[in-house]
Amino acid sequence: MNLLNRLLILMCLLCISCNGELSEEVSSPNDSSKELPLSISTTSIAKGKVGENFEVALTSQGGVQPYTFSTQDSLPSGVTLSSQGVLSGTPDSVFSATITFVATDSENATVARDFLITISPPDGIERCAVIVDFDSAGSTLPDSRFNTIFSDVYTDVYQDGITTVIGSHENYNHAGVSGAGFSLYSGDKIRLIWKNVSSVNSHTFSPRISFIETGRFTTSNSANWLLSSSLTLNPGETGVSEYTIPSYTTSNTFNVNQNINQGKQLLLDRIEFVESARGTNEVCVID
Structure with missing residues (x-):
């Protein structure tokens, strides 16, 4: 085998080795672009007061956007929850209870989180x-x-x-x-x-x-x-x-x-x- 053929074979072997390393890199489980699990990132809900405007936006992260929010629990009288996760309204009575909110992403993955909602009496x-x-x-x-x-x-x-x-x-x-x-x-x-x-x-x-x-x-x-x-x-x-x-x-x-x-x-x-x-x-x- 002449020198030229030997060089060609060596170059092919080097290419195969490089492709293998690149393939391993792409499939690495530590890839930072991998999708995060769906979660509700809001940590607490501020207190409201009877007769005063109340507005709180719930937020989520991970999963696949867009997100929708829902609850099966009773909210304070005068307060509603939008599908975008905004609690808003003017409470008309005192309230204190733990409410479970559910976030759903575009692939129907869901996650739930409990929050204490308190509506205090007016001044x-x-x-x-x-x-x-x-x-x-x-x-x-x-x-x-x-x-x-x-x-x-x-x-x-x-x-x-x-x-x-x-x-x-x-x-x-x-x-x-x-x-x-x-x-x-x-x-x-x-x-x-x-x-x-x-x-x-x-x-x-x-x-x-x-x-x-x-x-x-x-x-x-x-x-x-x-x-x-x-x-x-x-x-x-x-x-x-x-x-x-x-x-x-x-x-x-x-x-x-x-x-x-x-x-x-x-x-x-x-x-x-x-x-x-x-x-x-x-x-x-x-x-």
């Missing part, structure tokens, strides 16, 4: 509820213990509250509610929410309250009236006068007297009860 006063909301468009009694609104002949709803509409005498003004009966315990509170709709006058006053009287304050029944906390309202301001229950009290009526000479300026917007018997998810929103 406000806990264990509190509106007893009566006075409004010229229609006063409401949200608390089933009460079914009747009463007031002085010179007192009526005006704008979004109740006030003296004829004259201005401090004793010719009262408004309240009655019903089947209620009980309050030591430490419970009564909140009277007031508005000053005057554009020029400030008012400082201490409202009177009664669990007995359904009529006007008089000198003869003064022992049946109690003073709520004093407050000063400048033009356009809203404020709260509170009374803390000193001991167990039961009644079927609650009455408020403004205890100040004025007309169509100080409005009693609503009455709220803060009660230890209520749940922490019952909240009165602060104006």
Whole structure:
């Protein structure tokens, strides 16, 4: 065999060897381009709050895009899940539960992951509820213990509250509610929410309250009236006068007297009860 033939054979052997090494490289299990397993990469879901916009996007990785998301569990009321994995809406009630979400890729591979979703109460006063909301468009009694609104002949709803509409005498003004009966315990509170709709006058006053009287304050029944906390309202301001229950009290009526000479300026917007018997998810929103 001459020298040229030997060289040709040697070159062929070298080519075969190189091709084998390249083939092994391509099939190597450590190739970084190999597909990753499907997973949900989101690690947690931020807390939401009742009455506030809630939006969280779930994310996935691996598998073959695009991904779709789903769940068989009940979401917070007011919140929905899109197929792209976006949780959105405005929650309307307190919620706390573990939800299982499923991600599916384009080859129908699936993966599931659990998340705790918590919707907290709105900012406000806990264990509190509106007893009566006075409004010229229609006063409401949200608390089933009460079914009747009463007031002085010179007192009526005006704008979004109740006030003296004829004259201005401090004793010719009262408004309240009655019903089947209620009980309050030591430490419970009564909140009277007031508005000053005057554009020029400030008012400082201490409202009177009664669990007995359904009529006007008089000198003869003064022992049946109690003073709520004093407050000063400048033009356009809203404020709260509170009374803390000193001991167990039961009644079927609650009455408020403004205890100040004025007309169509100080409005009693609503009455709220803060009660230890209520749940922490019952909240009165602060104006």
